[in-house]
Amino acid sequence: MFQAPRGTADHLPEEQKYWRYIESKAVDVATRFGFGRIDTPAFEDSNLFIRSVGEGTDIVEKEMYTFDDRGGDSITLRPEGTAPVCRAYLEHGMHNLPQPVRMYYFCPVFRYERPQAGRFRQHHQFGVEVLGDADPSVDAEVIDVAWDLMTSLGLRDINLLINSVGDPQCRPAYVAKLREYYSGYHDKLCSDCKTRLDQNPLRLLDCKVESDHALGNGAPKSADNLCGDCSEHWTKLLTYLDRMELPYQIDHRLVRGLDYYTRTVFEVQPLDGGSQSTICGGGRYDGLITQLGGRDTPGIGFATGLERLTLNLKRSEVQVPDGPKPLYLVANVGDDARIAALELSVRLRRAGVGAILSSGARGLRGQLRQANALQIPFTLILGDDEIEKGEVMVRDMESSVQESRPLAEFIEEVTKTHGRDASAE
């Protein structure tokens, strides 16, 4: 038997209501903020990600799905959404559009990781990017998009964490300071942290080993070590967030694993989340477009994982609306009735009314049972009696009230009230 590859999942029809719910809320929020949708390919030139995400990062080092295609080009399945959007911005000369350019996307992303709760090799992200404006009000707005989405989804007990990681001006000095601080405690560090000390001192801050975590409390803070420009950006951002009444918390340990982040970084985390708790993460990336060969263009964005959102919606028992269902099941008894039922269901559907044709193979009782199991609101019954009179029996499945009605009249009425052109729509 074949199985879905490790770390991938089938999202069955019964699961779809969560996805529809998240997608519709996300589109609603993004549209309200003036974002336009963009779709980029599922795979890109490998160098796009190596150049943007960063050579030393886990994503590039061990998680990319990279292969040579038949023409010998190195291809990588998209491991994150920001770089492709930036590539598209450059490729299509979007700097000629009114700035900033606001875009959102839904896309599958691929990372070769060991799957566990809330983590997959293929997962799906919704994300937004704003390109071409460095003002801190844009940071505040993007954070607001994220927060607006989370709250309109009905998620409670979530934290909004922010920090500033500086820029190439001030970060080197800060990293040196951090390294110096931790070097003083070298013997106390866990083994992972000893290598972090060499390779990525920022990551020392969010170590989960308790003793190291305590050390982090006394560590120099990035936000206290910003250069003039970054500092001004940071304080303005905080002012804006206060004015917007966003319930943010400054988290001096918040650092993110992609090299391209500058200044503002932020995450949304559930209070009781496990280890894969981040449901939304993003930040500013003012150097990225230049990295990719474009002129100096600031950018900021975030992404959120649909699987993790779904997990949290279920965990916090948020009620999401059911998907749309056909209004009618067309039951039939006898060969003539089957043809009449076939014609009736076709007419309904072509008029925009949902209808399932029963094959009639299992008797009226079985067909009603079917309608019940599928939670179809009305069953239309056609048999010899109805055919003879040119009528159709309309049965309300909830009240069990049924009524025989002239076929033509019935079709005209439901088309008017439930069809494509119904005024209620």
Add this chain to the structure above:
RNA sequence: GCGAGCGUAGCCAAGAGGCCUAAGGCGCCUGUCUGUGGCACAGGAGAUCACGGGUUCGAAUCCCGUCGCUCGCCCCA
């Protein structure tokens, strides 16, 4: 890449060397009710007990290996 736990029908699951040609429940199908659902009752289909090897007179059950799944670490949505 590292560590731990677990693999019995579509799903949940009993079983812990012979009473297993594997219990029970959900779901599915059929009938009681020959054109009327939900409830009830009766019946039915569906399992090489993950796979391979070993121990034993005898293995779903014990041992080894493989594969898979889950959870955790690293890291991330």
